[in-house]
Amino acid sequence: MSLLEPISHALAAVLAATHDALTTLGADPTAGATWLLCVAAVVVVLRLALLPVVVHGVRQAHAGARARPHLRELSGRLGDRPDAEALRRHLEERRRVSDEHGVSRLGCLPVLLQLPVWLALYHLLSDVASGTAVGAMGPGLVSSLGAASILGVTLAGSGYLGGGPAHLAVVAGLAVTAAALSYVTQRHVVARNTLTEGMPEAVLSVQQLMPALSALGLLVAGGVVPVTLLAYWVCNSAWTLGQSVVIARWFPTPGTAAAAARG
Template structure:
């Protein structure tokens, strides 16, 4: 998988080298912690910004599927229990007609899937940088520069356990980053993702599992925070902050038809 995605990681690595150069051009000392922190933040903004057209396409696709759901559910009920070839063919034809009516193509999930390689590459590059591994245009010199940059003794390679063992204040900073990343993930899922999901037609188990997702995300981030370097924690905070803002705008401006957020918007 990493070999297949190497073009994406090389592109993101080049982007990080570019944002670091931009940070220096803005007057920050070369190789300083401020320059690298700004470079990481700008990298996340650049990659997530580049993905916005795909995000907008995914939102439109989600809306189309939501509008088609009542018709598709009615079709399924009409043909329920009918397993003869003629009925199955008729069901498929009518489903295709409903999809065409609402503009749903067989490639409608492509925008969401195309986001995955870039998101993976972003995480991979930040992880490799924090681990001291050169990637593409992030050569050994830049990696060494990032590894040497520190804030109050904390470098991008610092880990939670080691930081607490060396100085409780450094550990508290990393713990604060982990808590902030987890809180942003929890709030995004609880306030924005769940209200944009229509679970009324699904089984009760699906609703119960969905209600647990914010907590599982929070626990997962806090558990992983004990093992990942500080650079990844910074990435999580910036990336989760972007997702929080993005999903908040989607809920406010374009809630999924039939979802709790859309119903509240119509009622308000």
């Protein structure tokens, strides 16, 4: 059993349960709209479950911003050629300052713990779109999802070309929407709520390129992944944009442009 399998099975149970619930309420069990709502429901459930990690990240960003001036002052007092004793005292003082401001020693570990969850969801949607049963998503449900369509384009379909104008319009529309949402989130929301003071020039340059590179990556991937995954990316990107706007508007990181705009 792989590390991702239990997570994939749990997410498959949410996907199947949502489909059953919608069908009970009268939705067409084979309709593309029904399955798109199921994918959106999985995204919502997962993002709600991960909110504690988001809250931790916001608190750590605030703590790091409060501690940064004091840590910079300590670095300035260290000198160019510190001896072993000076380094020891410096590290102790840094730990003290970090503890005072609530900076966690775990760093970004809680955020990294999300990666297996997102990988499991990616593999789940990819597998069921290719016709592979996963946990509660048995052969019947997998067949239903694969045959479901949007404007005549099946959720298992992929690629920009070869399926006619409708196919191109659906695939390109979903890919462009996901890419646009990602770009706007990173370039116009997250960037304004990121503390860049004291950052090396090279890091700043890479950071400025990331929104465009991320959007380009989604456009390229849009030509090879199933429509189901594109729909998931759109739903997930929309949630990320909304969540980022809420954080930047009401819980901005001190010292950022977002905090200055809030006053």
